[in-house]
Amino acid sequence: AWSIDDHFRTAPFDSNLPVLLGLVSVWNATFLGCPALAILPYCQALQKLAPHIQQVSMESNGKGVSITGVPLDYEAGEIDFGEPGTNGQHSFYQLIHQ
Structure with a gap:
């Protein structure tokens, strides 16, 4: 848990896995209508x-x-x-x- 928290806190957005997964979720629900x-x-x-x-x-x-x-x-x-x-x-x- 600590390592993913640290990754989220320190990684740039373009390689930040929690941020990217959140954006995929927004994309699917908002733009693709899923x-x-x-x-x-x-x-x-x-x-x-x-x-x-x-x-x-x-x-x-x-x-x-x-x-x-x-x-x-x-x-x-x-x-x-x-x-x-x-x-x-x-x-x-x-x-x-x-």
Whole structure:
């Protein structure tokens, strides 16, 4: 955790992985119109990853108004969802793959 925090704090934006991933998320939701992100870990040990990302991302970014209360004319965040392995295999995995 320390090394990625240090990388985020010190790396220039053009090679800063957290910044680039955040910009890809904005690009997908705002410019490409892809409103959802599937988080599909293979390992059952990561079963709490998707709910954690949902809480952090959607609570922070899922606002429909600006900081001054003005309604936004664009999407400010995406819908994050997911389950590990077989938990989601027979539900939404089928929809995604077909």
